[in-house]
Amino acid sequence: MMNLKGKSALVTGGGTGIGRAVSLALADRGAAVAVNYSRSRAEAEETVREIVERGGRAIAVRADVSIDAEVREMAAAAAEALGGLDILVNNASITRHIALDDLEAAEDEVWDTLFAVNVKGMFYCARAAAPFLKRSGQGAIVNVGSIAGSTGLGSSLPYAVSKSAVHGLTRSLARALAPDIRVSCAAPGAVETRWWAGREERMRQLAGHLPLQRITTPEEVAELVVTLIGLESMTGQVVTLDGGQTM
Structure with missing residues (x-):
């Protein structure tokens, strides 16, 4: 198991789903x-609480990632409380469920809201964390994308396009922040989170059509994120974890 003792991390959307699994894995x-x-x-x-009960160290910090001022305050507060920042996991993301072919339903408000959180939010967090990550000497950022960003399929057309933008943002940030900070992207397929609440039967049907016939767990995505953090020769890459769905 990778040893991250002495390192500090900021995980956006870290209390639920993939973010929670990543927070626990890092701790x-x-x-x-x-x-x-x-x-x-x-x-x-x-x-x-769970991290502390396991003997770790953690704090909760509120910020709407789509608001730059709040993000800057969050990064500064996290760095002060933890003694710096070495790792940023850009996980916070939202969606809207709209049929892909219902173009009229993809209104301006949907586009603006999804891009504000999913794309600009990740940029804001990277920008705010960058000065602290540079000081660490081995800073790492992992963005959580999606296979929707590669396939064009997803919970809505704006969501899929926003995740494609996340993949592009990863590559651009990797160039902009090298050599001090490595930037990679974990792109999962269907993941068993609360997103599937009320859609469990659909999830089971999808699993049956995947080559590995299983839905990815948040813990597996967390393992990928941790692996990307530890690979010192990797930057600018988008790595897929989808049970073989897109192969």
Whole structure:
């Protein structure tokens, strides 16, 4: 198991789903973790409690990642509380469920809201964290994308396009921040999170059509994120974890 003792990490959307799994995985390897939340305060605080109960160190920090001023305050607060920042996991993301061919339903508000969080939010977080990550000497950013960004299929057309933008953002940031900070992207397929609440039968049907006939777990995505953090020769790459769906 990778040893991250002495390292500190900020995980956006860190209290639920993939973000929670990433927060726990980083803490289990010795990192101090700032668990970001926007609305899921109870879940973030529960994640912090679990980390502390396991003998780790963590804090919960609120910020809406689509608001630059809040992001800058969050990064500074996390760095101060944890003694710096070595790792940023850009996980916070939202979607809207709209049939792909319903172009009229993809209104301006949907585009603006999804891009504000999913794309600009990740950029804001990277920009705010960059000065702290550079000081660490081995800074790493992992963005959480999606196979929707490669296939064009997803919960909505704006969501798929936003994730394609995340993949592009990863490559651009990798160039902009090299050699001080490595930037990679984990692109999962279907993941068993609360997103599937009320859609469990659809999830089971999808699993049956995948080559590996299983849906990816948040813990598996967290393992990929941790692996990307540890690979010192990797930057600018988008790595897929989807049960063989896109091969």
